[in-house]
Amino acid sequence: MKTRVDKVKAKIFLAALLTLFMAHVPFALAQSDSGWKQKWDTALAQAKKEGKVVVLGPPGDRIREALTQGFAKAFPGISMEFSGARGGELATRVKAERDAGIYSVDIVINGTSTANAYFKPMKSLDPIEPALILPEVVDPKNWRDNRLEFSDRATRLDLVFSTQNNVPLIFNPAQAKAEEVDELYKLLDPKWKGKIAVQDPIPSGTGNGVFRWVWHVLGPEKAQDFYRKIRAQAGAVDRDQRQQIEWVAQGKYPLNFAPGTVMYQLGKRGLKFSVVSEFKDYGSYLSPGFGSAMFINRAPHPNAGKVFLNWLLTKEGQTAFSTGMGYVSRRVDVSTDHVPSYWVPKPGVKYWPGYYEEDATMSPEQEKFLKSIYGR
Secondary structure (H helix, E strand, C coil), rough: CCHHHHHHHHHHHHHHHHHHHHHHHHHHHHHHHHHHHHHHHEEEEEEEEHHHHEEEEEHHHHHHHHHHHHHHHHHCCCEEEEEEHHHHHHHHHHHHHHCCCCCCEEEECCCHHHHHHHHCCCEEEECCCCCCCHHHCCCCCHHHHHHHCCCCCCCCCCECCCCCCECCCCCCCCCHHHHHHCCCCHCCCHHHHHCCEECCCCCCCCCHHEEEEEHHCCCCHHHHHHHHHHHEEEEEEEEEHHHHHHHHHCCCCEEEEECCCCCCHHCCCCCCEEEEEEEEECCCEECCCEEEEEEEECCHHHHEEEEEEHHHCCCHHHHHHHHHHCCCCCCCCCCCCCCHHHCCCCCCCCCEEHHHHHHHHHHHHHHHHHHHHCCC
């Protein structure tokens, strides 16, 4: 009998304890809510006083419109100045300004090799995480692998918000068939000599990424041999991504090795080309493309930069970016329905995640060798 009474008392005690806990949960949540909300309200008020945010990002009219219009709709009191270009060009601009004592930029959206090869050595980056405020941004459940991803996992200065399959080749379907170019070594067939436009592998960008991937999958010795042979095959080696894709669409060159991610935007504008999304023999690699963010230090509009960065990482901001670029967001609640199938990773394909800091730049040996045959 006593045991039964003790059990009843224990149940009553636990019920009372649970009731007490539940009574305080709303207060605890309110305290938590007020913490982030106060930070957000302060940053937003200061951002409106600053009046604008200066963002350097990917090239292309579609992404410019997606970001500027999306941000203007969300925050009409803060104007946005956006300049788009290849990563190396943006880094050159920022370095020249900083050498002259000019600090005009708040946020850079670009590739991980740009971040790690240019902006980090320039010591121009502030930590990103202290600037992240909105609960939906910092909640790991909203992100693939239940985490915010950084290309520099130790220092966490370059936040990766997009990863997709990096297309290694496009071709003109009137001049080549998919089965003729669906393996890496098929590009060395003598019939393609002088008919391949190759993205320059020296600066940051897709050429750099594809050539790093080749080094990884073949190993140094075989990669060097391939580098020599693909250089001998090339009809042109160029840094202008748009021009090379136009060459393929126009039939000037049947193939483009390491095409730029502006292919999506150019395809939307009517350029026709076919895609080898991965090689049957060696697969492909995962890349953020232009999908990583950097918070520039000594920024002229630091609060507006915080507001933009938080908006960019919300579902709304990621949808705008993903739609404008055709990229796969790392947010799990952003649809891929609009993303071209060639960028969506496929089950069973070998992919190399080549965007981490230790892989996102070339080794000295690789760079020295490439410069000996591709250097200008």
